[in-house]
Amino acid sequence: MTISYTDVFKLIAISIVSFIAIVFILRASGKRTLSKMNAFDFIVTVALGSILATTIVNYKESFWSGILTFAMLVGLQYVFTWLSVHFKQIRSILNSEPxxxxxxxxxxxxxxxxxxxxxxxxxxxxxxxxxxxxxxxxxxxxxxxxxxxxxxxxxxxxxxxxxxxxxx
Incomplete structure (x- = not known):
């Protein structure tokens, strides 16, 4: 399998653009998104890494869908953590007790x-x-x-x- 200079350039460009987009999304979502707080946050963090890797490696088919999926996952985590702060029932589902x-x-x-x-x-x-x-x-x-x-x-x-x- 040979990789052309064009493919290498595209991969580098997609990696840089993906990185910048993800940093922007994470900064907008707040500190908790990547914190080590509970199993729910851990699962989201692992999923974010998987989405990032897939987006970069399969950029021809999935760049924008990967960025959108990443943003949606961060958004959902934001919504559920907000709900867990305001509603005890949600908190008991998402967080374990010490x-x-x-x-x-x-x-x-x-x-x-x-x-x-x-x-x-x-x-x-x-x-x-x-x-x-x-x-x-x-x-x-x-x-x-x-x-x-x-x-x-x-x-x-x-x-x-x-x-x-x-x-x-």
Missing amino acids: SLLFYEGQFKDENLKKERVNKRELKQAIRKAGYVSFDEISAIILESDGTLTVMDKSDKKQIQKEEFIFID
Whole structure:
């Protein structure tokens, strides 16, 4: 398969135009579009990457449809995230709640099983946070975005279990 200089030039031009169009669309949609917030945002981000790749590689057939699809997906994400901010029912569909996995010396085995997290992963999380032992830890929470938050016992304020989960 040979590629002509014209094809190379077209591919470079389409890549540049696609990049500029996508940057414009993403800047117009706000910071959340590419944030690591939850599974919904992750799925949209992966789909955006796939659309971009398809648009560039198959530009002869799909350039404008790719740009339009990209814009539509960003627009839909904007609408659904706006709805999730204003309506609890939508928020509960799109976003998961944080899960308490360890609290005051006790592993929350039911939550560990439900979230498919094992104790080794919790141990890794406390090491990454700079601790050696669970004795130094007050709580470990699996956040909505999949990260583990480690809270130590040295906090001046007494941590209450109810404070870990945001209640509307």
